[in-house]
Amino acid sequence: MEVPSELRTDPGVDSQAGEGGHYRLIIVGGGPAGYTAGLYAARAGLAPLVLEGDEPGGQLMLTTTVENFPGFPEGIQGPELMQRWREQAERFGATVRQEAATGIDLSSRPFRVQVGGSTYTGEAVILAMGASARRLDLESERLLTGHGVSTCATCDGFFFRGKRVAVVGGGDSACEEALYLAKLAASVTMIHRRDQLRASHIMQERVRREPKIRIIWNAVVEEIHDVKAGKVTGVTLRDTVTGERRSIEIDGLFVSIGHTPNTELVRGQVELDERGYIKVRGGGPGATATSVPGVFAAGDVQDPYYRQAVTAAASGCQAAMDVERFLAGSA
Ligand code: NAP
Numbered sequence: 001m002e003v004p005s006e007l008r009t010d011p012g013v014d015s016q017a018g019e020g021g022h023y024r025l026i027i028v029g030g031g032p033a034g035y036t037a038g039l040y041a042a043r044a045g046l047a048p049l050v051l052e053g054d055e056p057g058g059q060l061m062l063t064t065t066v067e068n069f070p071g072f073p074e075g076i077q078g079p080e081l082m083q084r085w086r087e088q089a090e091r092f093g094a095t096v097r098q099e100a101a102t103g104i105d106l107s108s109r110p111f112r113v114q115v116g117g118s119t120y121t122g123e124a125v126i127l128a129m130g131a132s133a134r135r136l137d138l139e140s141e142r143l144l145t146g147h148g149v150s151t152c153a154t155c156d157g158f159f160f161r162g163k164r165v166a167v168v169g170g171g172d173s174a175c176e177e178a179l180y181l182a183k184l185a186a187s188v189t190m191i192h193r194r195d196q197l198r199a200s201h202i203m204q205e206r207v208r209r210e211p212k213i214r215i216i217w218n219a220v221v222e223e224i225h226d227v228k229a230g231k232v233t234g235v236t237l238r239d240t241v242t243g244e245r246r247s248i249e250i251d252g253l254f255v256s257i258g259h260t261p262n263t264e265l266v267r268g269q270v271e272l273d274e275r276g277y278i279k280v281r282g283g284g285p286g287a288t289a290t291s292v293p294g295v296f297a298a299g300d301v302q303d304p305y306y307r308q309a310v311t312a313a314a315s316g317c318q319a320a321m322d323v324e325r326f327l328a329g330s331a
Pocket of ligand 1: 134169170173198199257258
């Protein structure tokens with residue numbers, strides 16, 4: 001949906017679309033964190049640039065109905081929510097561009113963000129590139145995502161009340177997803193490629209004590225059925241030891257094999273933790289500050305734990321407020 005031109009305010013920048021330019025604030029990322037940072041920064045008069053990437057909207061674009069986002073008692077489609085979110089940021093003067101950063105230079109201020117041949121400069125930067133759920137890389141997985149295949153039990157588990165589901169993975173997340181689903185589903189089958197879980201002892205114990213959960217060991221998913229029917233009816237598994245194949249019937253598949261933070265462009269420039277997430281100071285004012293003054297991080301790019309749209313939005317808001325304070329102090 002196009003934003004009516006009368007709702008756009010002058011972004012007050014010396015640039016043309018796609019030609020680079022200077023901004024007080026550049027936000028890299030167009031998911032809940034990036035759009036919320038854009039909304040708050042725009043309302044604070046910072047006229048930010050939001051580079052939302054080639055595939056704007058983030059992980060909610062991969063889901064259908066979102067029922068746990070506050071304010072939508074009937075639920076809302078993920079893509080519609082993101083579209084409206086974007087419009088809200090634009091309405092107050094954020095310049096949102098469907099462009100993906102190809103290079104980021106945080107070595108000196110103004111910071112430089114490259115999009116192909118164009119360079120944007122910013123007095124402050126909010127990194128909100130999100131994280132990507134690791135995938136099995138099956139064509140059937142891609143086609144059935146949002147139609148029975150999910151990477152988030154908290155988001156989609158509710159749709160599988162009383163149904164048979166499976167969870168792929170053997171880490172803490174997979175155990176957590178399986179335990180969450182056990183409260184809703186008729187049965188939960190964990191599918192793990194090895195003969196022991198990677199998860200912490202306490203999570204393993206919880207899984208073992210849950211009667212609804214069974215584990216299929218040494219198995220990988222080779223195919224998800226039924227693409228033609230447009231829904232999940234089962235999976236074909238291959239035994240990693242014997243090579244034997246078998247099928248099981250399920251109504252939903254949760255892929256929980258870890259996340260990868262999208263931090264390649266800032267590796268070596270801001271402090272990252274051992275898994276590649278951006279380290280932020282946390283707590284109180286400056287909660288989103290990175291190791292580089294003037295560079296802030298919001299959402300899943302700095303949060304391996306909560307990973308919810310509403311928590312990403314909250315940290316986008318915090319980042320914008322932190323930027324405001326930073327720019328006021330450095331003006
Ligand atoms: P993880 O620890 O990296 O575990 C990923 C799991 O997926 C592993 O069991 C791995 O198998 C499996 N896997 C990876 N690629 C696969 C593939 N292509 N096909 C099939 N299986 C595959 O990731 P995570 O569980 O998301 O946890 C991430 C971090 O957050 C961990 O440090 C974890 O402790 C922490 N966390 C903690 C909690 C909690 O304490 N409550 C909750 C969630 C996450 P292998 O075991 O064979 O490698």
